[in-house]
Amino acid sequence: MAKLTLTPQQQADSNMAKLTLTPQQQAVVENRGGSLLVSAAAGSGKTKVLVDRLFRYVTEERCNIDDFLIITYTKAAAAELRSKIASELSKRLGQTPGDQQLRRQLLRVYQADIKTVDAFCTSLLRENTHLLAREGDSRALTPDFRVLDDNEAQLIRQRVLSRTLEDFYDQLDEGRGLLADTLGAGRDDSRLAALVLELYDKVQSHADPAGWLAENRTVWSGWEGGFDDTPYAAELLASIRRKGAHWGALLRSASARTEGDEALYRGYGEKFLQVSVAFDALAQVQTWEAARQTEAAVAFPRLSTPRGRKDEPGIAALKQVWERCKAEEKKLAGLLSVSEEEAMEDLTAVAPAMVALLELTEDFAERYRQEKLRLNAADFSDQEHLALGLLVGSGGAPTELGEQVAARYREILVDEYQDTNEIQNAIFRAVSKNGQNIFTVGDVKQSIYRFRLADPTIFLGKYNRFKSWQEAADGEERKILLSRNFRSRREILESTNFIFSNILSVEMGEMDYGEDEALHFGAAYYPERMDCQTEFHLISAHQKAGENDKPVKKVTAEARFVAARIRKLLDEGYPVTESDGTLRPCRPEDIVILMRSPGSRSAAFAAALAERDIPCSFQESGDFFHTMEISVMLSLLEIVDNPRQDVPLISVLRSPLFGFTADRLAEVRSAAPTGDYYDAVTADGGEDCKDFLATLSDLRQAGRDMSVHRLVWHIYNRLNVLGVFGAMDDGAARRENLIALSQHAEKFESNGYRGLFAFVTQLRRLLEQDQAPATRGPAEAAGVRLMSIHKSKGLEFPIVILADLDHAFSRQDFDTPVLVHPDMGLGPKRIDLERKIQYPTLARLAIQEKLRRENLAEEQRILYVAMTRPKEKLILVDALYNAPGRLQKLAAVAACPVLPETVAEGRTLGDWVLLPLLCRPEAAPLRAMAETEIDQLYIGEDSPWQVFLHDSEDYRERPARPQATAEETGETALFDPELLSFIYPYQRETALPAKVTATQLKGRPADQEIAEYAAHTPYLRPLSQPNFRRERQGLTPAERGTATHLVLQYLDFSNVDVAGQIEALRQRSLLTDQQAAAVETAPLERFLRSPLAEEIRKSRSVLREYRFTLLMDARDYDPAAAAGEEILLQGVVDCCFETADGLTVVDFKTDRVFSALEVRQRAEHYRPQLEAYSRALERVLEKKVVRRALYFLAAGETMEI
Secondary structure (H helix, E strand, O other): OOOOOOOHHHHHHHHHHHOOOOHHHHHHHHOOOOOEEEEEOOOOOHHHHHHHHHHHHHHHOOOOHHHEEEEEOOHHHHHHHHHHHHHHHHHHHHHOOOOHHHHOHHHHOOOOEEEEHHHHHHHHHHHOHHHOOOOOOOOOOOOOOEEOOHHHHHHHHHHHHHHHHHHHHHOOOHHHHHHHHOOOOOOOOHHHHHHHHHHHHHHOOOOOHHHHHHHHHHHHHOOOOOHHHOHHHHHHHHHHHHHHHHHHHHHHHHHHOOOOOHHHHHHHHHHHHHHHHHHHHHOOOOOHHHHHHHHHOOOOOOOOOOOOOOOOHHHHHHHHHHHHHHHHHHHHHHHOOOOHHHHHHHHHHHHHHHHHHHHHHHHHHHHHHHHHHHOOEEOHHHHHHHHHHHHEOOOOOEOHHHHHHHHHOOEEEEOOHHHOOHHHHHHHHHHOOOOOOEEEEEOHHHOOOHHHOOOHHHHHHHHHHOEEOOOOOOOOOEEEEEOEEOOOOHHHHHHHHHHHHHHOOOOOOOOOOOOOOOOEEOOOOOOOOOOOOOEEEEEEEOOOOOOOOOOOOHHHHHHHHHHHHHHHHHHHOOEEEOOOOOEEEOOHHHEEEEEOOOOOHHHHHHHHHHHOOOOEEOOOOOOHHHOHHHHHHHHHHHHHHOOOOHHHHHHHHHOOOOOOOHHHHHHHHHHOOOOOHHHHHHHHOOHHHHHHHHHHHHHHHHHHHOOHHHHHHHHHHHHOHHHHHHOOOOHHHHHHHHHHHHHHHHHHHHOOOOOHHHHHHHHHHHHHHOOOOOOOOOOOOOOEEEEEHHHHOOOOEEEEEEOOOOOEOOOHHHOOOEEEEOOOEEEEEEEEOOOOEEEEOHHHHHHHHHHHHHHHHHHHHHHHHHHOOEEEEEEEEEEEEOHHHHHHHHHHHOOOOOOHHHHHOOOEHHHHHHHHHOOOHHHHHHHHHHOOOOOOOOOOOOOOOEEEEEEHHHHOOOOOOOOOOHHHHOOOOOOOHHHHHOOOOOOHHHHOOOEEEHHHHHOOHHHHHOOOOOOOOOOOOOOOOOHHHHOOOOOOHHHHHHHHHHHHHHOOOOOOOHHHHHHHHHHOOOOOHHHHHHOOHHHHHHHHOOHHHHHHHHOOOEEEEEEEEEEEEHHHHOOOOOOOOEEEEEEEEEEEEEOOOOEEEEEEEOOOOOOHHHHHHHHHHOHHHHHHHHHHHHHHHOOOEEEEEEEEOOOOEEEEO
16 A cells, blocks of 8 residues: 655644643633634644634534634635645544534535635625725726736736826926935936835735825924924934943943953953943933933043953953944944934925825825726725725724624634734724634744734734733633644754743844743654754855965855755764654755745755755746747737737747748748738748748637637647747746746636737736746755745744855845835935935934834744744754854853844844854854853753854865775775876877868858857957948958858849849848949859859759758768768758759859969869768768869859869
């Protein structure tokens, strides 16, 4: 019987099923009587308890499954949850087959409201569109409205915004002019457009976006009071107080280290205490002016180092604290250099531009709403806002519909509640009888979607406000904490607890990490082992220096180290636990490499893994529309819609689907030089053109009757598109791109669009906006997975390598001219056109500080997600430039716990790991590298870490491929002296070219041209004079010869009017004016009167400019070559005609020879070329060449050889 393979989640569920519920889990299942918040740590079995709670309602309280609204945050999660409920139902029915209550749920489980927020809102709107009409609107949504996807909504926004900006510029006033000339200034209006779109997007998570815009417009319309009355002063003063308290405490702590050392205390300790008093005063300031005065009083006396002790590690650490404190004071001095009056003057100066921006955004929002009504469409945020409008009245009380919907459900269950935003939370409150019967479960420490407008403070607010379930009275809000982890080994949990108990706090991280928040070991099914300790590897990388001008790149060293560590795990057969508790050697697919943002680093890691023969799989984002397969399909769809488009038509003909060469395309055009290219293809008459036109006609006929989605697949099948592109390099990715295109076509039509023209137009707009449809990566091969931390959320892996810890936190959110915060409003720059300067207002600095701390809190949660993914082994890798210096700076402020402001100064995830880790006894190698000591080492009974140091130079060379040694094979190799005198017998053949042209045998440039697409070694071409330098001298002899051959290629041998034919060629642009003037007509006219030309005219079969490629015996090129060697021969035959006796080969020569002797000598020179032509034609045409002739145009002589 085949073995059933379980997914990681199924394994976890299986393990959970074997365990009895903890008291906290049992309370989650049974607790009733009020709103319940479940804070479920990673791996704590929240899905299981949610399902068990539902079935307790069904079995004990006789409810039905469709009496509940269950909200998840992705369609996949909703489908998985429904599947688990159905599976649990089947299991219970198997145990009690006669239970009629359970049997009634069999159909109800597939009718139950288990859906995403937007799916719930969509169904609510479709049922109640008659309630959506607004007074004054000429249109309203109908039940068949379309839901716009992100790409389509973006295109509509751009179109509406373009019209809005046109009207904006037509009605400029003082405020609008200031906005356009300052914050929105640029080469075009793209900066202003980006400002409007960003502001619009940011306010969509607000329950009342229009109200938010109007409220902020009122604020900016007239600032009243002083700077201390603004929210910006409150935020900046809070920041100043935090920094004052931090540095005061840090200086006192540093001073305490000098106690007992009188010299050091006098030189350092006293002065540290003196400055700490000033910072303590800063920690108490309540007004802006008080802060300015207090900061001005801060002074740093000069330190005096005791003689002979300058290099002591302890003194170096004290200096680090002192210098960092001075640097921080300098920043505060710059901030507080702005007086209250100056701050208010800045706000007043930018106020008209802010009012104009808010009005412009309001205007855009209304026009965008009207456009969506015209299209009978809604985007994702519309659904939530419209649904909330149906459920809640203007005063905040539920509407009649809201009461009906709330009465429909016994309880509202919300999964992943930490990712809720304000409007979603308002919807949940509306349908849960004002929050009385709502069950929410999540883990705020895993809220990592703030960039999608998730608001973790909603969860945190309830977490801090709700009473414990044991203390809450009936009807009161309550919370239950699930902190027992059933996923990971004890070592991983204790490592995670160690880091986060030391870096997470309310001050920096929005919450504490105490006993309630810590992870507690629950996976008792793991067999005991001693090799699961958390590893920390620090790689010291070097930058370019005098002795080392080509150092190993940091990413290269890190990637090669990770590959080497994985290779060792695989070679040693590191054991991992199966679902039945047995151990087996790990496989590549058990291992994942997590990074904050893989990006271009993926290629380096993939290359390093390949060097070690380790398979890997990762999704590499590509340029969807610019891939060959999508470009060809887009062009093909365009000409199926309208074939009279030259560029798409030529693109399709040239593509691998039809395979027209460049020369063939030129030939098609030359036959019909006027009109569009489709006319030329129609007029050509060649079999290839006929076949193409027949195929195109069939596809156009099919397009009239088929949907776009069916047409795309019809093209795939008719032309074997998936097969053709799938056979190329990266074939799997190309196939996935093509499938994604078909899925996009299906989605396009499901949104209500019809017709090929509309589909092609939409694709072109997406291409212009660089908005590619979502694609699925190639099916993951068995191998090491490489992914971002965000993509790993919700997953688990036996072995996790957390790499790229030195990735700097992003600051791109702060690059826009106006910062937006949902609570604090707008923070603009001030651009003074008169003084030609720009600088941030204090409003901007306040919002920037607020956003910075929120982003840092998000980064902490991202680190938490990463460290809770592994089941059995966690390996952290941090590659640093200037590692000793970096470690020394961190060691100066390292502590357990780390001070919140020290955490806030962290620039990377690696900083946060190192700050507490440096205090562990196991980190002695790190402290030795930094040449410093920590006063108070960490004392704890948790699992020890393993700490390692590496140098990047150890990973300079690619690893050698493993080879069996003589000892391993049991053989002893004897040295053979004959090897020293060995001569390679095929040395001559190594100099033979793989390919030659007839030109190289001796010929003309046209032969070389046909090698255009062949792979060959690049060579340096001799530089020739540019045209503007040669105009007075005319064409070179070689160029005149090329022009003459070009005329001979098209010359009608039956028409003796050579001059007329040359003029016709010039008019058709086959010859340039210079070439036409350079061609001598007399030699050509003489040739047309020659016996040879008469023979050609009489022949029933004439080939001109006949191209060939074939393999020739290498001995024909070099008689001394070994037998059996072959060379590729390519060439172009000027003319070949057939007589009764056989074939005659003709080659035209423009050499300037005139006497009979010169003609005979030059003919011998060309003999090898004509012999090669003869052999080629005999093999290709399978006819005998009976005659070879050279015609010298200058002499008018025919020479047979």
